[in-house]
Amino acid sequence: MNSFWSERSRLVREEVIPYQWRMLNDEEPSTAPSHTIENFRIAAGESTGQYQGMVFQDSDLSKWLEAVGFSLRRHPNPELETLADSVIDLMEKAQEPNGYLDTYFIVAKPDEKWTNVRDLHELYCAGHLIEGAVAYYQSTGKTKILDISCRLVDHIMETFGEEDGKIRGYPGHEEIELALVKLYRVTGRKEYLTLSKFFVDERGAEPRFFAKEAEVRGDHSSYNFAYSQSHAPVREQNTAEGHAVRAMYLYSAMADLAAEYQDESLLSACRNLWDNVTKKRMYITGGIGSSQYEESFTVDFDLPNDRAYTETCAAIGLVFWAHRMLQIDTDGIYGDVIDRALYNGILSGMSLDGKKYFYVNPLEVWPSAALNRHDMTTVKPERQKWFGCACCPPNIARLVASIEDYLYSVDADGLYVHTYTDSEVQVDVGGHEVTIVQRTEYPWDGQVDIELSLEGRAEFDLVMRIPSWCRDAQVRVNGEPVDSCIVERGYMRVRSVWSSGDRISLSLPMVTQRIHAHPQVRADAGKVALQRGPMIYCMEEVDNGENLSAISIADDAKVLVERNDSVLGGIPILKVPGRRDVPNAEQLYEATNMSYRSVEVTFVPYFSWCNRTPGEMLVWVRTTS
């Protein structure tokens, strides 16, 4: 891959993974020690001392290992692999003879294992370990970390289950459910799938496991079951509730299990939840979770822009879920949401140089209020170097490192192209090894030139996603317009007998659109967001001066697209004639008409904001007719 994603992928390889390694090893002088690998050393008997860090500190190492696994697929790096192998050796040494592996409990609470899976992330850490193991095994073929995972899961199967003497419970933070499906798929061991199904089926059942578990611990504090989606059996959940990341990981596992078991009731729950999230509880950037409190969903259409919590990890979780829904059902609605999150609310989480991160991604930032109001303490006007709870940076890293998994899929009928990016990938289509080369400047330009290479000839459908923002998609095969193609559920299907050198030209004209939110979204009333291709745009103080709320644009104002190498590396920015309210006097309230002055308003892609002089930012701009 090159261009847009290859640049991000390079950042992950060259900046994020090495930086993370230093973080894990407490070798990064600019931030406080994470103690992550040191905890493993202590658990392995190679060092002494106390456990330090978050209770789920182990998962940072697993996410790093997963990102390394993905990265090594296309970018072999023997030095990095040696580093990973050495840490895998350490993990093996830390693992207990019965397979148990969680350094917090091994080091700090050896007698309290499995007594608080609601709050203490044991099963969550196991899930990330599995995901890291699967990715590393898949790219290197090395089985050691996979074996460590299997031993841990075998131990978990001895501990959890319906049988007498086992804990009939499930994790407070979902994650292992989807990881077990991955482990099943690489090992073929059905019992891993069964365990995943057990965790999902048990969730929310009466009597409530978390209540019983707390009672045993003597913990009588109140608990919001919805926080961990344990307020009702999953098949009865129709609205997205509680902690947004947890919800996304659960729904991802539900989709996986619905597919594996052809479970219609589970699929139906997934679809209901999908409707609720994407039609009522999602920001235009793909951000989800509109409340800082419990990092949670709130109520339908409650999407305040200045207090959006919209954790980067939650948008990543939405992509995981959407990707699984897409595998069940080839419908453009899933790809549209993947694009929405990927190009906007996720990439905003990382600076253009890969060195700083937003945990929280609001759609409106007024630094003066954010820094002074106590109901906005999580809104940071600038990206931070790292976080105490460092879940988001490694989560971005593993997603970006695996971006090619989102490009294509294959079924009995043909080859599906879900996302466009300059790239070269091999896929197996009905026994034919097909190399697909995409040449495109997407997401900045809608022209995509695809060339196929294969041995001999093969008949199959080439099925290309037409994003919902695109109204006039045109396709040519070897220069000839294809007229008979219709777009069905967001995909255009071209059947042909293909052979090497066949060229498919897809044109997705990019016009800048004014997007309205549903009138129930009170925060966006009277406003539009500008979208070009999959990119949502925003205003920044550095271009437009302070007080962005004073700016409005006319409904019919012409939008100019400009590229200037000196501005954000030459990505397309928008220029729109607009007006700025100006006070008639320094009175707070006045009966006279508002005065205006004409201004040229500059919009930049949302994900790229705060990469120059920090200041105000605003996505939704007022319109005047």
Next chain:
Amino acid sequence: MNSFWSERSRLVREEVIPYQWRMLNDEEPSTAPSHTIENFRIAAGESTGQYQGMVFQDSDLSKWLEAVGFSLRRHPNPELETLADSVIDLMEKAQEPNGYLDTYFIVAKPDEKWTNVRDLHELYCAGHLIEGAVAYYQSTGKTKILDISCRLVDHIMETFGEEDGKIRGYPGHEEIELALVKLYRVTGRKEYLTLSKFFVDERGAEPRFFAKEAEVRGDHSSYNFAYSQSHAPVREQNTAEGHAVRAMYLYSAMADLAAEYQDESLLSACRNLWDNVTKKRMYITGGIGSSQYEESFTVDFDLPNDRAYTETCAAIGLVFWAHRMLQIDTDGIYGDVIDRALYNGILSGMSLDGKKYFYVNPLEVWPSAALNRHDMTTVKPERQKWFGCACCPPNIARLVASIEDYLYSVDADGLYVHTYTDSEVQVDVGGHEVTIVQRTEYPWDGQVDIELSLEGRAEFDLVMRIPSWCRDAQVRVNGEPVDSCIVERGYMRVRSVWSSGDRISLSLPMVTQRIHAHPQVRADAGKVALQRGPMIYCMEEVDNGENLSAISIADDAKVLVERNDSVLGGIPILKVPGRRDVPNAEQLYEATNMSYRSVEVTFVPYFSWCNRTPGEMLVWVRTTS
């Protein structure tokens, strides 16, 4: 007084004062016991048990006594007076031989008196006791409660001061400063004024008293000095900081002292603070304090409507301060702010039947969000019967009961009419006893007919406030237009030799105005508030359906004023043609143009909202050109 204020005054007499009495006595079955009078009984040795309630519980009794004092001025009530006398006897019995009186410390912490005046409201309670005493003495002429207060203040003077062995400190919650000025004015004892000045002058001086006091207590927790306006000497404070009620009580005392001492530096600080509050930190309703956290001011122009804290007591405090500023300087800006707060953000605190209260008065309420978002826990969609911290209801009561103090003032040049209301009041103008009868439906109608009665003839200026919202005030004397009058700093001055039967007709044409906020108020961009006379209007769900944010009105839409006895007792409501956004499809985000339907929008006075079916409310409405 009759009509508008007489109805509120009647509510206070017939509903609030009796209800409060039952609350103070734990005789109100609908709410939890307050324990207020029981604490006095225990302190007096008439009962046994533990102290219960807030640490400042005593002040509720004092505020009740103050309201009773004001009420008895015009509405003698021997039964009520007997009740008050009996509770004064109890207070006397509770007072310690050295004058000390605070039942929390007497009963619960006898060894910790004066060790934490930062947090424990001892001096605050003393202040309210003084204010209650002054009001009760002034209307009844009875001195017992005044004597109790003087004994307490004498004790405080022995305890606080610059001299060695005394505490060189000041209260965490200002209140006693302004009360001491009142006590000085009724007793003539200058030392009370000196003590007030001492408290004000010491505030914020280095080394910080609250730091030293905490150190002595062994309290090493952090403290935000701005919370109690102790971050800098008061003369160096230019922006309103911290707890809004505390700030208002402090600024009121500063204005009093500036007047008493002709202290220019103190007056200059008052003026700077006035500018900051009224030009940058005040809602259009007169509400102040835009953050729930520490019930505080935040930063300039940070006035979110849905999370406005705007405690009723803070707006009341603003009226106290404005009234004092007005006494120093006859400028319409003060009366305008008094009206703004009085008719809007204060009266909204009490239901039309006087039985329920808002502590917090936001300008936008969406119950669904308010009830579910944890950053809006203080926003109540309905008024409450009473509060655990019941500061606001008695504060409204004492203000309404003393409303006539805001009508007139007199100086060497003449008689000033500051506020219009149907009323009959006697004032002494240069030795002439003048009875002024106002006949008016103000604030609903701008026609005010004034008739004077006096012995013989007297030459003086009749100086009438012309509210800033009024552009074409007309005045006639005995039917003849007065042409030569000009409005200067918000007042129109008519000099004449007056005699009984002179009639002054003042016409203040009430048109409905569209008010814009300063463009820096991001929350109000693109919106207007409707104001008619001094009244700010709002939309309610009961009239306009749910989702008020979907409604907009045209810049030039004609506003009709309607009165309908079946709607809120026939007060003027507004009807404006507008439009409502309607979704094109059930999509969250759409590139198609927004659709609209025409609607007739109903606006009701803000103070009267939530007196019918509860639901959404919105002051600032979007406009379209």
